[in-house]
Amino acid sequence: MSWLDTFFTAGIKTILDTGAALPARPNLNVIGATLADNPSTNATDLTITGGGGSTPTGTGFVHITGGTQDAAAQLVINTDVDASAAIAVTKLAAGTANYALVTNGAGTAPTYALLVNANISASAAIDVTKLAAGTANYVAVTNGAGTAAAYALLVDANVNAAAAIAGTKIAPAFGSQNITFTGYLAQGATPATEGTERLGNTDSIAFRNNANSANIYGLSKDASDYVYVGVDSAATTAKTCVRLISDCTTRTSFRCAGSEYVGIVNAGGNVQVLVGRSDLANFEVVSGGASTAIKQGANAILLTDATNVYLAKPAIGHAGSSSPYAVHGGVSVTPGSDANVTLSSSQYNQACILLQTGSWGSGHSVIFPAPASVAVGYSKMFINQSAYAATVSTGTPTTVSVGAVKAAVLWFDSTGVTRISADA
Numbered sequence: 001m002s003w004l005d006t007f008f009t010a011g012i013k014t015i016l017d018t019g020a021a022l023p024a025r026p027n028l029n030v031i032g033a034t035l036a037d038n039p040s041t042n043a044t045d046l047t048i049t050g051g052g053g054s055t056p057t058g059t060g061f062v063h064i065t066g067g068t069q070d071a072a073a074q075l076v077i078n079t080d081v082d083a084s085a086a087i088a089v090t091k092l093a094a095g096t097a098n099y100a101l102v103t104n105g106a107g108t109a110p111t112y113a114l115l116v117n118a119n120i121s122a123s124a125a126i127d128v129t130k131l132a133a134g135t136a137n138y139v140a141v142t143n144g145a146g147t148a149a150a151y152a153l154l155v156d157a158n159v160n161a162a163a164a165i166a167g168t169k170i171a172p173a174f175g176s177q178n179i180t181f182t183g184y185l186a187q188g189a190t191p192a193t194e195g196t197e198r199l200g201n202t203d204s205i206a207f208r209n210n211a212n213s214a215n216i217y218g219l220s221k222d223a224s225d226y227v228y229v230g231v232d233s234a235a236t237t238a239k240t241c242v243r244l245i246s247d248c249t250t251r252t253s254f255r256c257a258g259s260e261y262v263g264i265v266n267a268g269g270n271v272q273v274l275v276g277r278s279d280l281a282n283f284e285v286v287s288g289g290a291s292t293a294i295k296q297g298a299n300a301i302l303l304t305d306a307t308n309v310y311l312a313k314p315a316i317g318h319a320g321s322s323s324p325y326a327v328h329g330g331v332s333v334t335p336g337s338d339a340n341v342t343l344s345s346s347q348y349n350q351a352c353i354l355l356q357t358g359s360w361g362s363g364h365s366v367i368f369p370a371p372a373s374v375a376v377g378y379s380k381m382f383i384n385q386s387a388y389a390a391t392v393s394t395g396t397p398t399t400v401s402v403g404a405v406k407a408a409v410l411w412f413d414s415t416g417v418t419r420i421s422a423d424a
Contacts, residue, residue: 034046034047035047056069056071056072056073057071057072057073058072058073058074059073059074059075060073060074060075060076061073061074061075061076061080063080095112096112098114099112099113099114100112100113100114100115100119102115102119134151135151137153138151138152138153139151139152139153139154139158141154141158199221201221201223202220202221202222202223203220203221204217204219204220204221205217205218205219205220206218206220291303291304291305292304299312300312301313314326314327314328314329314351315327315328315329316328316329316349316350316351317345317348317349317350318349319345319346319349322345322349322369323345323349324348324349324368324369324371324378324380324412325349325378326349326350326351326378326380327351328351329349329350329351329352330350330351330352330353330354330381331346331347331350331352331353331354332354332356333347333353333354333355333356333366334356334357334358335355335356335357335358335359335360335364335386336358336359337359338359338360338361338362338364339364340364340365340366340367341355341364341365341366341367342367343366343367343368343369348368348369348380351380351381352380352381352382352383353366353380353381353382353383354383354385355382355383355384355385355386355390356385356386357385357386357387357388358386360386360387360388362388363388363389363390363391363404364388364390364391365390365391365392365393365399366382366390366391366392366393367393367394367395368380368392368393368394368412368417369394369412370394370395370396370412370414371394371412371413371414372414373413373414374413374414374415376413377411377412377413377414378411378412379409379410379411379412379420380409380410380412381407381409381410382402382407382408382409382410383406383407384402384403384404384405384406384407385405386404386405387404387405388404389401389402389403389404390402390404392410392417393416393417394412394416394417396414396415396416397416398415398416398417398418399416399417400417400418400419402423403423406423406424407423407424408420408421408422408423408424409421
């Protein structure tokens with residue numbers, strides 16, 4: 001009896017490979033197998049080839065492609081895993097705590113690492129609730145190197161120079177801080193409330209001129225606590241045009257260039273009006289009690305009371321103004337040549353003209369300024385102390401001749417010269 005007889009008489013009715021019942025047939029055909037007599041073992045060798053496959057090579061898993069075995073065994077690749085495989089994370093190798101599985105820059109060689117900016121999509125839109133909580137009212141900022149972000153209060157360095165934060169977003173309570181800027185301060189025409197603006201001890205308020213090329217001083221103060229109000233359209237620092245100066249106690253003055261000023265002074269209960277100029281020294285008007293005085297320096301030159309006006313100096317015409325009007329004063333005129341004499345302003349501004357012989361060898365004219373009308377006429381005392389008759393003239397047809405060593409009172413107007421008194 002062969003092994004096949006033993007096999008079938010054993011009563012085995014199923015094939016484990018398919019789980020199907022073995023039909024009751026008298027014969028069993030073996031397909032895809034070869035039989036060989038093996039005398040050495042006293043047996044017949046049955047070789048089953050497996051449906052035409054080949055012996056596998058390589059390392060890994062046997063792959064079946066299109067129902068045919070691929071003899072080259074290989075490791076599992078992406079296409080070997082079904083899209084719905086849902087492999088449990090527990091099947092993956094363990095990594096470093098709190099690290100994520102990320103790829104390298106080429107998108108390959110995944111490894112566990114901490115997440116960095118490049119690992120997060122620009123459109124990730126991570127919700128703020130996913131971030132770790134920080135200190136109340138703090139914001140996340142980086143250090144000077146742009147790394148190591150931490151929660152901190154905002155400082156100036158955290159705000160971009162071009163931020164242009166609207167003033168309405170700022171609470172303008174700066175405490176004791178100094179406010180410094182290179183622009184200008186503009187206030188609305190109708191501010192909501194009024195307040196106090198305080199400057200430093202020697203600060204100024206200036207305006208720009210129309211050409212925007214220089215400052216025009218409006219208000220300034222010096223170290224002596226004098227306040228200046230005025231402008232200078234040319235200089236950026238000088239305050240020499242028109243200034244109102246006050247020490248807020250006893251003195252207020254209006255000052256022009258240099259030492260020229262008009263001041264109001266409270267001196268011992270008397271109000272003094274001071275005028276200072278290079279040619280008038282310290283001129284002042286003092287009013288107190290029942291009198292008013294006009295003073296030059298410490299000396300009064302005009303004093304009034306309820307009854308009289310008192311003069312302390314001669315009243316003559318002002319030479320600087322070419323004035324012929326005078327009440328007091330006299331001048332000696334000596335001709336420098338044998339010719340007419342035209343009086344200078346420092347001569348005809350005196351009340352009395354005394355003519356000397358000088359270089360005269362005969363009589364000539366003495367010429368005074370011609371008034372434009374009767375309203376601006378004037379009178380003079382003319383004393384001819386020369387040896388010749390003198391013709392007094394204003395350049396107009398009407399003249400008066402005053403004999404040698406004679407005197408006369410003369411009137412001058414637009415018509416010429418008129419004798420008031422006979423020669424004496």
